Amino acid sequence: AQTVTQSQPEMSVQEAETVTLSCTYDTSESDYYLFWYKQPPSRQMILVIRQEAYKQQNATENRFSVNFQKAAKSFSLKISDSQLGDAAMYFCAYLWGGATNKLIFGTGTLLAVQP
Amino acid sequence: DTGVSQDPRHKITKRGQNVTFRCDPISEHNRLYWYRQTLGQGPEFLTYFQNEAQLEKSRLLSDRFSAERPKGSFSTLEIQRTEQGDSAMYLCASSLPSGVFAGNTIYFGEGSWLTVV
Numbered sequence: 332a333q334t335v336t337q338s339q340p341e342m343s344v345q346e347a348e349t350v351t352l353s354c355t356y357d358t359s360e361s362d363y364y365l366f367w368y369k370q371p372p373s374r375q376m377i378l379v380i381r382q383e384a385y386k387q388q389n390a391t392e393n394r395f396s397v398n399f400q401k402a403a404k405s406f407s408l409k410i411s412d413s414q415l416g417d418a419a420m421y422f423c424a425y426l427w428g429g430a431t432n433k434l435i436f437g438t439g440t441l442l443a444v445q446p
Numbered sequence: 447d448t449g450v451s452q453d454p455r456h457k458i459t460k461r462g463q464n465v466t467f468r469c470d471p472i473s474e475h476n477r478l479y480w481y482r483q484t485l486g487q488g489p490e491f492l493t494y495f496q497n498e499a500q501l502e503k504s505r506l507l508s509d510r511f512s513a514e515r516p517k518g519s520f521s522t523l524e525i526q527r528t529e530q531g532d533s534a535m536y537l538c539a540s541s542l543p544s545g546v547f548a549g550n551t552i553y554f555g556e557g558s559w560l561t562v563v
Contacts, residue, residue, distance in 0.1 A: 335488075375449075376489070376537065376554035422488050431502065432477065432541075434552065436488030
């Protein structure tokens with residue numbers, strides 16, 4: 332069974348600094364997708380960034396980038412120039428590339444941004 | 447486009463009562479998903495519809511749970527004979543026909559909080 336592990340329940344970063352959130356996953360599949368979702372206090376889950384496993388290049392979206400290490404089954408999120416609005420719960424998620432549409436989420440990392 | 451809409455946002459019910467949640471997906475999204483999220487945990491998949499067909503159900507979806515999407519638009523999630531363990535946030539999400547594989551995103555609603563007392 333596929334699992335997603337986020338070992339950092341809480342993280343804190345100073346405004347304008349950089350922070351990295353960790354995520355590891357376990358799967359025997361070769362075709363899959365990985366995501367980072369942000370869940371602010373309003374509770375609406377928002378997609379931050381996605382990575383296709385077949386792509387070697389790490390995905391980037393403005394201040395957000397990932398470090399995808401397929402062999403190590405690691406998928407970390409780097410947030411550069413942190414802003415107060417980045418404060419939220421961040422979830423790492425996995426999706427198998429087969430027929431299922433089931434996202435498997437980690438337990439989340441609560442990010443606090445200090446002014 | 448108003449996004450995925452869920453109603454009610456909060457529901458407090460007594461144990462043993464039935465509750466129903468409604469989800470209105472983004473228009474033109476033919477895929478609709480239900481997830482459950484408890485405090486301190488990530489969302490867990492419950493079920494998935496493509497148009498009106500319920501194509502996948504999790505083992506988490508006990509016999510007391512039933513989801514429908516009768517006309518392929520809005521969906522309802524009913525919980526019968528609620529138990530305290532049902533207390534959670536129920537998240538609805540939707541996506542375009544190609545799902546996520548063609549680059550489409552799964553969009554989530556703000557969730558419906560259920561408290562069973």
